[in-house]
Amino acid sequence: MSGNAIEEIKERNNKLISEVLEAYPEKSAKKRAKHLGSYEAEKGECGVKSNIKTIPGVMTIRGCAYAGSKGVVWGPIKDMVHISHGPVGCGQYSWASRRNYFVGTTGVDAFGTLQFTSDFQENDIVFGGDKKLSKLIDELEVLFPLSRGISIQSECPIGLIGDDIEAVSRKKSKEIGKTIVPVRCEGFRGISQSLGHHIANDAVRDWVLDKQTGKPARFESTPYDVAIIGDYNIGGDAWSSRLLLEEIGLRIIAQWPGDGTLAEMESTPHAKLNLIHCYRSMNYISRHMEEKYGIPWIEYNFFGPTKIVESLRNIASNFDDKIKEGAERVIAKYQIMSDAVIAKYRPRLEGKKVMLFVGGLRPRHVIGAYEDLGMDVVGTGYEFGHNDDYQRTTHYVKDGTLIYDDINSFEFEKFVERVKPDLVGSGIKEKYIFQKMGVPFRQMHSWDYSGPYHGYDGFAVFARDMDMAINAPVWKLTKAPY
C-alpha cells in the first residue's frame, strides 16, 4: 500500500479514537487513550499500554484469574479431577465450555467434562471450607479411583475467608497417595485471566515438577524428545500439530494442557526442547524449566503454511540432519495440499479486511494464516496481553494497523461501524452483536465449534470457515429492505 494511503489510514484511526474517547468521563478518557493507537512501523512499536487494571463499568471482555487457571491451564488436564472450590457459579459457567478436546473415558479415566464443586454455602463462608474440602476429596476417591490426582481451583471467597487449602492438600495427598495441587487462582487476583495463568504455572512448578526432581523418566530418553506446551487442543489443534512434529522425526514425550495428563506434565523435564505455542499462558513454566533443568524453549507458530514452514525449519535447526531432512520432507509433502487450499479459497477471500480481538496469542499468531489467503488484518488487540505480546505483534502487523488493548463493547462497536471490515474475529460475547450489524463473524477462541486450525490439516479447515463466513449469501439479507 502506498505511503499516502497508510497515512490516511493512521489519520482515520486517530480521528476514530478521538471520537470514541469523547464519550468517556474525563478520568477514564485519559486512561483509555493510552490503550488505543495505530502500529507505527517507523517506531517499531504498537504504542499501547497493556496489562493494566480494567476501568470499571465499561463492559470489558476480560475474565478473571479463576478462568485463567481452571478454564485455561488446569481444566484440560484430562486424568485429574479439578475442583471448583467455592460457590456453584464459577464451575457452572465454565462447565465444558472450552473445546479442549481429549481422548478418554469420561467419568472413568478422564474428567474434563464433569463439573466438580464444593458448592459453598453460607455456613462454609462463616466457618471455613477446609473440612468440607477434606471430606470431598474422600468422596472423589471413592467414585473416581482411576483419577491420577486432584487440583483445587480457588474461587473468590477462599482467599477472603482465610482457608488453608495447602494444608488440606498436603494432608490428603499423603492419605490417598495421589498428587493434590492447591491453586490460589481466586478471581479477584490480578486484573484479567493472565495472573491466573501465572498462578497455575507456579502451581505446576511447586506441586508437580518439584516433586519429580531426581526421579527417572518413565521411558528411555532419545535425542529427539520434545514437549508441546501451551496448545489447548481446541477442536484438535494439538493433534494436527503433533502429527507434523512426529512426521519430521521428533518424539513428543509430553503435550499439555490440551489432551494432557499428569504423567506428561511430570515427564516434561526430560525433554530436550520445549516447544511453546501459547507464549502468554505458558512462558512462566518454560522459563522455570530452562532455569532449573537447562531445557531450552522456543516459540513456534502453526497457523497457515508460511508460518508452519518457518516454524518447522526453525525447530529442526535445533536437531541433526535427520530432523532437518524430515522437516523438508514434510514441507514438500503438504505443499501440494496447502497450495490447493490456497488456490481454491484465496480468490474468494483476496483483499478482504479482518478485525481481530482475542486473548493473549491469537491476535498476532493467526495473522499469517489470513495473509496466506490474501486477507488483510486491519485491526487487532489483546484481552490480557502484556507488553511483550505487543512487542511480538510488531513482527506481524502492517504499518497503520489499528491497535486496541482491552477493548470494550462500546469501542468495538464504534470501530467496526467505521472501519467496516469484511470479518470480525473475536469471542461469543461479541459474535451476535456484529452479526446483527450485518458483519460476518468467526469466533476465534472456540473456532466457532469448528477446528482444528493448527497445522496443515487445520489450515484447510480455517480457509473453508473464513470463506463460509464471509461469502455466505445470508449477509445480503441483513440490511432491511425499507
Next chain:
Amino acid sequence: MSQNAEKVIDHFELFRGPEYTEMFANKKCMFEDPAPAEELERVKEWTKSWEYREKNFARGSLTINPAKACQPLGAVFAALGFEATLPFVHGSQGCTAYYRSHFSRHFKEPTAAVSSSMSEDAAVLGGQNNLIDGLANSFALYKPKMIAVSTTCMAEVIGDDLNAFIKNAKEKGVIPAELDVPFAHTPAFVGSHVTGYDNALKGIIDHFWNGKAGTTPKLERKPNGKLNFIGGFDGYTVGNMREIKRLFELMGVEYTFIGDNSDVWDTPSDGEFRMYDGGTTLEDAANAIHAMRPSRCRSFARRRRWI
C-alpha cells in the same frame, strides 16, 4: 493424508483417520501412564452398578454436575426485563463475563452487562470507588434509563454496602440523582440463580414502590384490577412471554409483565445492533403497585411470594 482441499474435513471426521488413531494409541501407551485396560474396563462396569449408585447418592460434600447456577445470574436475567436497563454486577469482572457468555450461548443473542471490575486492592479497601467509577462510565457509554446493581461473592464477603455507595455516587454527581439505580445483594453462596432473580426483582419493585431508597415518597396503592405477571427465570422466556401475552389478549385481561425480557434476547438481524429492546417500562413497573394482589407467576421458576 485424510485432509484435502476438494473435500475439507474437520474435527468430526479428521481424527478418525488412521494416521491420527495410531498417533493417539501411541501417545497413550508411551506417555500417558494409563490404567491397564482390564482395570479401566472393571471400573467402567462398576460405575453402572448399584453399589456405585449408592455411593454416589451418599455424597455429602462433593457436588457433581449440579443443575443450578449462582444468584447474580438470576439478577442479570431479571434486570434485562426492564426498558433500557443495564445490569451492573458489583465485584469481580470474571463473573459478568461468565453471565454474558452463559446467556449468549443459550439464546444465541448478545447479552449486555457491566462489572465494577474489583481486584485485589478493592478486596482490602472496599469497592466504593469501583462502584462510583463504574456507574459514571457505564452511564456515559451506554446511556441506560436504569442501572440495576447486584453483587458477586467477593463484594458480599467483604461486606460492601450498595445502598450507601449508590447514594455517594449520586452525591458526587457522577450520575444524575433522578437516574433509577435499584440494587440487590445477591451472594452466590446463598440459594441459586432463582434466588438471585427474586432478590433482584424485589430490589427493582421495592425501588419503585417504596420510595427509591428513601429519596421519594412511597407510592400509594389504588387498586385498578389489572393483573401483574412475573415470568421467573425461564430459559424459554422469549417464546413463553409472547405466548402468554397472546393468551391474555385473547381473554381480554389487562396486564403488566414485571420483567419482560422477551425482546432483548430476540433482536432483529437487520444491520442495526440494538443493545436495548422492549422490556417493562419504568412507568409500568411503578404503576404495577395498583394491580390485583397477589400477582400471577410461574411457580417453579420463582421461590417466594412477596407481592
